[in-house]
Amino acid sequence: xxxxxxxxxxxxxxxxxxxxxxxxxxxxxxxxxxxxxxxxxxxxxxxxxxxxxxxxxxxxxxxxxxxxxxxxxxxxxxxxxxxxxxxxxxxxxxxxxxxxxxxxxxxxxxxxxxxxxxxxxxxxxxxxxxxxxxxxxxxxxxxxxxxxxxxxxxxxxxxxxxxxxxxxxxxxxxxxxxxxxxxxxxxxxxxxxxxxxxxxxxx
Numbered sequence: 507x508x509x510x511x512x513x514x515x516x517x518x519x520x521x522x523x524x525x526x527x528x529x530x531x532x533x534x535x536x537x538x539x540x541x542x543x544x545x546x547x548x549x550x551x552x553x554x555x556x557x558x559x560x561x562x563x564x565x566x567x568x569x570x571x572x573x574x575x576x577x578x579x580x581x582x583x584x585x586x587x588x589x590x591x592x593x594x595x596x597x598x599x600x601x602x603x604x605x606x607x608x609x610x611x612x613x614x615x616x617x618x619x620x621x622x623x624x625x626x627x628x629x630x631x632x633x634x635x636x637x638x639x640x641x642x643x644x645x646x647x648x649x650x651x652x653x654x655x656x657x658x659x660x661x662x663x664x665x666x667x668x669x670x671x672x673x674x675x676x677x678x679x680x681x682x683x684x685x686x687x688x689x690x691x692x693x694x695x696x697x698x699x700x701x702x703x704x705x706x707x708x709x
Contacts, residue, residue, distance in 0.1 A: 509696055510597045512619050513604040513687060514612045517627035518657030520638040522673040526627065527606055529680050534687065537602045540592045543569065546584030577607065577614035582653065609663040623690050625683065626667040630674035
């Protein structure tokens, strides 16, 4: 690949973006996720360095003060940050990067990477979102109610994104994401650079 792309994917908690991204990474070897830092505790099954870099608040704030994050935000009482070095390392390898961040982080990154492609994942209904949050089994009713309230606020920013997909049918939503990535790679100015030798011979 001659030009790497930055894809931003955001969603309210429980919309299924993490599961979608994992499936996407298994299907697309030219796509790599940048692992964010967070101060929240790992959920069951999550791996440090794989799902997130789990750090304490002191370490997080130290990294932030040193300018190590492209963006950072607080969400549900925990802090999250996108590593500048991690993203640049992947781009330097000519691989496309996908980032799972919130709408605020998406705004910050779009300001720095003008050609970044942003995607928002919506649930099919508030009821479905509540069911998905409940099915995790590790949040209290009070926490879930708070997350739903925050989710409505997050989803109100959907019109700030380039693409939107609704995660009702998982396979359909996954193919939507694959189509967005593929179409971005096929844009004219990208193809003219990637296949310059061929186009020169043809024209």
